[in-house]
Amino acid sequence: MKIIPMILIGCGGVGRQVLHHIVSCRPLHAKQGVHLRVIGVCDSRSLVAASDVLTTELNDKILLEICHVKLGGGSLSNLSNFGEIKLFFNTEAITKVIDIATLLGKATGLACVDCSASSDTVNLLKQVVDLGCCTVLANKKPLTSTIEDYNKLITHPRRIRHESTVGAGLPVIVSLTRMLSSGDPVHHIIGSLSGTLGYIMSEVEEGKPLSQVVKVAKSLGYTEPDPRDDLSGMDVARKALILARLLGQQINLGDIKVESLFPKEMGPDVMPVDDFLDSGVLSLDNDIQERVTKASSRGNVLRYACVVECSSSRCEVGLQEFPRDSPLGRLKGSDNVLVVYSRCYNERPLVLQGAGAGNDTTAAGVLADILDLQDLF
Amino acid sequence: MKIIPMILIGCGGVGRQVLHHIVSCRPLHAKQGVHLRVIGVCDSRSLVAASDVLTTELNDKILLEICHVKLGGGSLSNLSNFGEIKLFFNTEAITKVIDIATLLGKATGLACVDCSASSDTVNLLKQVVDLGCCTVLANKKPLTSTIEDYNKLITHPRRIRHESTVGAGLPVIVSLTRMLSSGDPVHHIIGSLSGTLGYIMSEVEEGKPLSQVVKVAKSLGYTEPDPRDDLSGMDVARKALILARLLGQQINLGDIKVESLFPKEMGPDVMPVDDFLDSGVLSLDNDIQERVTKASSRGNVLRYACVVECSSSRCEVGLQEFPRDSPLGRLKGSDNVLVVYSRCYNERPLVLQGAGAGNDTTAAGVLADILDLQDLF
Numbered sequence: 001m002k003i004i005p006m007i008l009i010g011c012g013g014v015g016r017q018v019l020h021h022i023v024s025c026r027p028l029h030a031k032q033g034v035h036l037r038v039i040g041v042c043d044s045r046s047l048v049a050a051s052d053v054l055t056t057e058l059n060d061k062i063l064l065e066i067c068h069v070k071l072g073g074g075s076l077s078n079l080s081n082f083g084e085i086k087l088f089f090n091t092e093a094i095t096k097v098i099d100i101a102t103l104l105g106k107a108t109g110l111a112c113v114d115c116s117a118s119s120d121t122v123n124l125l126k127q128v129v130d131l132g133c134c135t136v137l138a139n140k141k142p143l144t145s146t147i148e149d150y151n152k153l154i155t156h157p158r159r160i161r162h163e164s165t166v167g168a169g170l171p172v173i174v175s176l177t178r179m180l181s182s183g184d185p186v187h188h189i190i191g192s193l194s195g196t197l198g199y200i201m202s203e204v205e206e207g208k209p210l211s212q213v214v215k216v217a218k219s220l221g222y223t224e225p226d227p228r229d230d231l232s233g234m235d236v237a238r239k240a241l242i243l244a245r246l247l248g249q250q251i252n253l254g255d256i257k258v259e260s261l262f263p264k265e266m267g268p269d270v271m272p273v274d275d276f277l278d279s280g281v282l283s284l285d286n287d288i289q290e291r292v293t294k295a296s297s298r299g300n301v302l303r304y305a306c307v308v309e310c311s312s313s314r315c316e317v318g319l320q321e322f323p324r325d326s327p328l329g330r331l332k333g334s335d336n337v338l339v340v341y342s343r344c345y346n347e348r349p350l351v352l353q354g355a356g357a358g359n360d361t362t363a364a365g366v367l368a369d370i371l372d373l374q375d376l377f
Numbered sequence: 378m379k380i381i382p383m384i385l386i387g388c389g390g391v392g393r394q395v396l397h398h399i400v401s402c403r404p405l406h407a408k409q410g411v412h413l414r415v416i417g418v419c420d421s422r423s424l425v426a427a428s429d430v431l432t433t434e435l436n437d438k439i440l441l442e443i444c445h446v447k448l449g450g451g452s453l454s455n456l457s458n459f460g461e462i463k464l465f466f467n468t469e470a471i472t473k474v475i476d477i478a479t480l481l482g483k484a485t486g487l488a489c490v491d492c493s494a495s496s497d498t499v500n501l502l503k504q505v506v507d508l509g510c511c512t513v514l515a516n517k518k519p520l521t522s523t524i525e526d527y528n529k530l531i532t533h534p535r536r537i538r539h540e541s542t543v544g545a546g547l548p549v550i551v552s553l554t555r556m557l558s559s560g561d562p563v564h565h566i567i568g569s570l571s572g573t574l575g576y577i578m579s580e581v582e583e584g585k586p587l588s589q590v591v592k593v594a595k596s597l598g599y600t601e602p603d604p605r606d607d608l609s610g611m612d613v614a615r616k617a618l619i620l621a622r623l624l625g626q627q628i629n630l631g632d633i634k635v636e637s638l639f640p641k642e643m644g645p646d647v648m649p650v651d652d653f654l655d656s657g658v659l660s661l662d663n664d665i666q667e668r669v670t671k672a673s674s675r676g677n678v679l680r681y682a683c684v685v686e687c688s689s690s691r692c693e694v695g696l697q698e699f700p701r702d703s704p705l706g707r708l709k710g711s712d713n714v715l716v717v718y719s720r721c722y723n724e725r726p727l728v729l730q731g732a733g734a735g736n737d738t739t740a741a742g743v744l745a746d747i748l749d750l751q752d753l754f
Binding site for chain 2: 163343353355367368376
């Protein structure tokens with residue numbers, strides 16, 4: 001039986017789902033000859049660790065209890081009296097993770113799985129990379145930190161996986177990595193990589209005012225609590241940066257041309273979210289509708305797209321027109337799509353399309369990534 | 378530097394292209410810390426091997442000379458006076474491959490890469506699997522032999538790769554494998570997996586007679602020398618079988634319902650190929666055109682599809698109607714497409730589309746497979 005010791009960082013929606021998948025897939029993984037041995041779980045302030053990380057693990061009962069506590073909005077510290085576990089808080093938690101990584105990194109191996117949405121994990125991840133550990137990320141922030149941080153994280157390209165950072169579980173990273181490693185040079189990629197903006201633009205295309213669509217999307221839970229986090233395009237820019245760096249561009253987030261769907265004077269620093277939703281967004285309706293109509297008169301539709309060109313190092317995200325009968329033009333609802341042009345996919349591109357959001361799909365991508373590391377253990 | 382010793386079986390179009398890619402990607406692979414060490418190349422009758430497989434290899438000059446000789450229609454035996462190599466013929470060649478696999482299999486490791494189109498390699502491959510070697514296949518025949526042979530070949534699922542057996546370089550196998558391993562159960566898949574039949578059906582859809590389309594396709598080199606090898610659907614059936622087995626169905630080729638586009642009395646055993654092209658195929662024009670028209674009247678188009686359903690163990694290939702505005706309905710030219718429904722990709726499926734044929738693309742898939750085995754070396 002191949003054993004993969006792992007620490008999970010972040011147990012919000014995706015992290016919880018990863019734990020659920022690990023527990024429910026035990027029989028499947030046993031059949032595959034693999035055991036995922038969870039020895040620690042962190043939330044933003046605490047670490048729950050197995051009492052002896054070399055010989056014990058967080059059993060399924062504890063993992064499900066962690067899910068239960070986190071689902072209820074609780075903290076891992078609520079677990080203090082639960083079974084054979086040890087709790088560590090704040091900086092002590094980080095120190096303990098480093099201790100574990102030092103102990104296991106070069107011995108049994110260790111996978112650090114970052115399912116948080118925090119920009120604070122990058123320093124920890126850089127250290128565990130140095131200690132010989134593998135990393136799996138659903139968290140985009142560490143990979144969109146400075147280029148120096150990025151290059152450090154990918155020091156050993158075979159020890160890092162991050163499929164779920166772009167397009168949830170869609171096989172985007174694995175496909176590009178295969179093309180690159182086989183010497184099929186990627187020329188450029190075009191993607192619609194935000195389920196939220198995909199949904200918004202396909203609703204606006206049907207004639208609904210942007211303001212109304214944004215409110216409905218928010219009420220359905222499709223947007224972040226402050227929808228400007230989606231409308232700013234910064235989430236798409238981070239995905240574009242991850243893809244551009246994968247394709248070899250040594251650039252930073254600031255180098256990407258990003259089109260925001262609202263002007264600076266409506267930004268989160270200037271205008272409260274309620275004001276934005278009550279009045280700000282209304283003033284954007286006409287402009288967007290005009291652009292949609294203009295595109296339509298040319299047989300096109302408007303999409304919030306990400307474009308990475310390898311020859312020119314162009315990397316930008318924003319509204320673009322696409323022919324109605326193209327992979328991006330045909331997109332409906334919250335589906336994501338990535339279109340890849342390379343030497344092999346030249347006249348007719350490689351197209352990857354499907355659900356690009358959802359905790360279940362994202363967590364499945366994380367799990368596939370962990371299992372794909374098994375030959376290193 | 379990670380070294381992957383490998384033997385290439387089959388140096389027709391795909392095999393030659395693999396050798397070319399290996400030579401031209403040397404700088405890229407060096408940067409990745411990998412060296413593909415080719416120690417033997419087989420054609421149908423001969424093996425060219427390095428003089429000492431433990432310490433020497435077929436250098437780039439020899440590999441390119443092999444490509445040159447094979448491109449000219451020659452045999453590997455023509456190489457006898459070329460550099461530090463040894464030649465083996467017929468059964469001696471097979472014995473030598475086994476000897477090499479015995480020597481290297483459990484020591485340095487060895488990848489046996491089957492780019493032939495032969496059904497005779499399966500016994501050799503089963504033996505090298507037993508000897509601890511990895512296998513990479515572009516050849517569909519071994520994987521579509523009996524279920525016993527198949528199960529033997531996949532004894533160690535991590536040591537076998539066969540992306541290029543279905544959809545050339547399209548990330549079909551890797552995507553399905555990731556879904557299965559992460560516990561996202563695949564419900565059913567629908568694919569258009571023959572570039573040749575894809576081309577033929579989209580031409581027929583435009584009103585051209587089947588007989589004419591087949592002749593043009595043959596003259597363009599899109600079909601096999603005897604186009605009935607494509608029109609029989611057996612090539613698609615083999616791909617369907619590979620996918621069905623990957624999804625867990627313990628079935629054989631004979632269990633698949635296959636629709637042939639010509640009747641038995643026009644089969645290769647009964648009718649010479651020239652008679653088929655001169656007269657036989659003409660008699661099929663009306664029937665196909667009627668079906669196309671009937672489909673069109675319902676807003677549908679006719680495609681030669683492969684369907685695998687996991688719940689019912691249904692596996693069939695043949696002509697089917699699809700809505701014009703569906704992934705298969707939209708397909709143009711020789712593109713392949715695979716549509717996957719699973720728990721995660723439920724209402725909106727995962728769609729993988731792109732060039733599904735061509736030696737360059739197929740060889741790139743083989744190379745990516747070999748490199749993906751590197752952690753086992």
